[in-house]
Amino acid sequence: MSESKILPLPLHFIQGQRQNDKIVVQRQPQTMYNILNKQNLAPSIKEFQVSCPEIAKKAQPGQFIVARTDERGERVPLTIADYDRDKGTITIVVQEAGKTTSQLGRLNSGDTLSDVIGPLGIPTHMEKRGTVACVGGGVGIAPVYPVARGFKEIGNKVISIIGARTKELVIWEEKISSVSDELYITTDDGSYGRKGFVSSELQRLIEGGKELGLVFAVGPTLMMRATCEVTRPYKLRTIVSLNPIMVDATGMCGACRVSVGGKTKFVCVDGPDFDGHQVDFDQLLSRQRIYLQEEKKALEWYNSVHSQGRFK
Ligand code: FAD
Ligand code: FES
Ligand code: MG
DSSP states (O other): OOOBOOSOSOGGGEEEEEETTEEEEEEOOOOOEEEEEEEEEETTEEEEEEEOHHHHHHOOTTOEEEEESSTTSOOEEEEOOEEETTTTEEEEEEEOOSHHHHHHHTOOTTOEESEEEEEESOOOOOOOOSEEEEEEEGGGHHHHHHHHHHHHHTTOEEEEEEEESSGGGOOOHHHHHHTOSEEEEEETTSSSSEESOHHHHHHHHHHTTOOOSEEEEESOHHHHHHHHHHHGGGTOOEEEEOOOOOSSSSSSSOTTEEEETTEEEEHHHHOSEEEGGGBOHHHHHHHHTTTHHHHHHHHHHHHHHHHTTOOO
16 A cells, blocks of 8 residues: 555545655555535635545644545645544635635535545744744635644744735634734724734834744735735744645646745745745746636636536
């Protein structure tokens, strides 16, 4: 069962991991990934508990999975936002952004995912830095939770700053609060918390004299870039969790290439966390937009066949 193999294999048969700079791909027995619970957190944001005992056993803060809804489906990377090792479940929080995430959003308790691989990526480096600010924007609020919990567990003071466009998109407030010493909330339209962006709230706290040893940020790329611009003048160490387009997520296809400190990195195996002050965000933003036309067509097609009842 542990024989090393190179692709192609059906996704449900493989588990890729980097060990000593080599990708090891292992055969796995076929498993069903049952959705045990689903919650609608906001109109376009869904939370799922999925049965994945092997992944739940090993998951660490900052890691992600790649999932497919069905055997002809597209691979989508999603952060492991929580895990329960005893129950053998992982929690994913999905924002409906296009065809595949909309398809995922329509699944319910009792449905299954055809494939899930993980845990992927290097876990967030946990270190004692005194006070750590965990900043989450939009659906990036959920991935902040395990990271904030991890920093708190090893004795840091945790200040969390979470924000979204409007009140109904602010998710997981209680969960984040339960692992934070202080919690600040922003909305772009001022409908909840302070009006403005999470990066402006961070700026306000720093200017107000908060002494921070580290900032961890996850969310839309523009939000992570703005956060890094706030901390750069203070030379305040800032880790960002990048979300480029991924395909194989084993370091072989090159889709997730980013430039960090002038060097090429592959986010799926070298990340997803990087020193934000070194990331070439302009390149990342332009690579994220490469397939906009195809993505638009795929969503239009999916919505049209779905409205005719021809597609789940
Ligand atoms: P599409 O219409 O195909 O794409 C919409 C946009 O999403 C694109 O313009 C592109 O920028 C991006 N995208 C498209 N395909 C991919 C892909 N294969 N990989 C990455 N980005 C893509 N989203 C969540 O809602 N919750 C999460 O927890 C989460 N965690 C992520 C963790 C990582 C490490 C990465 C890389 C991405 C994560 N994402 C997460 C983003 C999510 O993977 C994309 O929103 C999703 O793949 C879009 O698929 P789609 O077919 O619905 O949309
Ligand atoms: Fe293919 Fe990272 S997704 S190299
Ligand atoms: Mg897609």
